[in-house]
Ligand SMILES: NC(=O)C1=CN([C@@H]2O[C@H](COP(=O)(O)OP(=O)(O)OC[C@H]3O[C@@H](n4cnc5c(N)ncnc54)[C@H](O)[C@@H]3O)[C@@H](O)[C@H]2O)C=CC1
């Protein structure tokens with residue numbers, strides 16, 4: 001297999017995890033000890049926020065009136081795309097029941113979580129789209145109470161358009177909190193009295209680490225950390241468009257990887273020539289983030305065959321994966337590890353990030369090997385049930401008692417003994433050899 005690195009990253013997606021772990025451990029410990037008081041202290045120290053934590057309905061409505069019409073229309077359009085995709089996901093999964101033996105019926109019942117916490121990041125950028133990605137999806141799943149949190153934006157309250165997007169998507173409770181303190185407040189039900197059953201949403205390394213550490217106490221969607229992009233390109237691809245798309249995601253932050261996997265050396269060279277100029281042309285926040293991201297995390301890999309490209313791409317398991325190549329159907333079938341796939345140059349990650357419909361809260365740091373991104377399924381519990389007749393019980397009880405006794409579990413076996421003795425008095429059954437005292 002011929003795989004050549006034209007550019008190799010000096011850092012890996014794991015590089016920054018260690019420092020975040022230390023900070024988050026200390027913060028969660030403090031919040032567990034001192035509760036709301038500690039949360040307020042962190043909000044002040046980290047985000048310069050000492051205003052109210054809960055946003056009242058009147059405040060939401062007052063601020064919504066200030067949102068310009070075009071912004072309202074755009075948010076309504078995009079939120080509706082996301083909601084309709086989520087509704088279709090909800091339709092795709094069903095309750096069912098099946099008769100496994102005559103008289104034994106078992107089933108699945110999809111039950112939504114009662115309380116979901118949705119985190120909407122707004123540290124570097126105002127992630128308006130993350131608000132409807134999480135809240136609208138939770139609502140489409142049937143979650144009763146959605147608590148949404150977002151960072152006080154640049155020392156003020158929640159960014160006005162983020163707040164509006166939360167409202168349009170159907171948030172029930174909103175808190176002005178960011179980072180670890182927001183995740184902990186949702187997990188413990190601070191300020192609301194409603195501890196979240198599941199916490200979803202993207203965030204920086206501190207947010208992602210807090211979710212990971214609280215997992216178990218609460219459910220989480222996925223490890224949705226710093227954004228990643230990969231592009232697979234063959235010789236038919238437009239090199240400048242590939243470069244624009246790589247830079248398009250590198251602006252997320254200094255730790256956002258952008259990877260190019262290509263079968264064309266000429267294309268690789270052209271993309272590498274174009275990227276620095278595209279970055280230099282960005283406004284300062286984006287320029288600084290993208291320059292560091294490309295320098296430390298950018299990679300360009302050239303392979304001989306498309307099978308090798310699939311192998312490399314599946315190993316990276318990128319959060320977003322674009323394919324600019326011939327025979328798109330082949331790629332859709334062959335690729336297995338990615339958060340969301342963008343087939344053909346007509347679509348691009350930014351379209352999925354903001355507007356087209358499939359969710360943008362997606363797995364990072366290799367989590368796409370075992371998990372998809374946010375969907376209605378994450379909020380739904382496929383609970384199982386069973387019910388049986390006395391005749392079915394006769395078959396099941398005997399096998400159960402025998403297996404239980406083989407395992408040494410006498411009390412389990414006797415739950416079968418008792419039933420058969422009650423339902424079929426005077427009959428002899430093979431219930432296995434009782435476990436010695
Ligand atoms: N994987 C996904 O699906 C998506 C990922 N993202 C990622 O979300 C991230 C958003 O990050 P940000 O803009 O930073 O917003 P953020 O809201 O996640 O983080 C801001 C918070 O970080 C906390 N913080 C900052 N420095 C800290 C420190 N030294 N110690 C403790 N806490 C600290 C502050 O409390 C602040 O409220 C980006 O990395 C972006 O790439 C965004 C959208 C989707």
Ligand SMILES: O=C(O)[C@@H](O)CS(=O)(=O)O
Nearest residue numbers: 127129227353354360361
């Ligand atoms: O990682 C992601 O999903 C982001 O690219 C989404 S957004 O650009 O922040 O909307």
Ligand SMILES: [Zn+2]
Nearest residue numbers: 227249350353
């Ligand atoms: Zn993006």
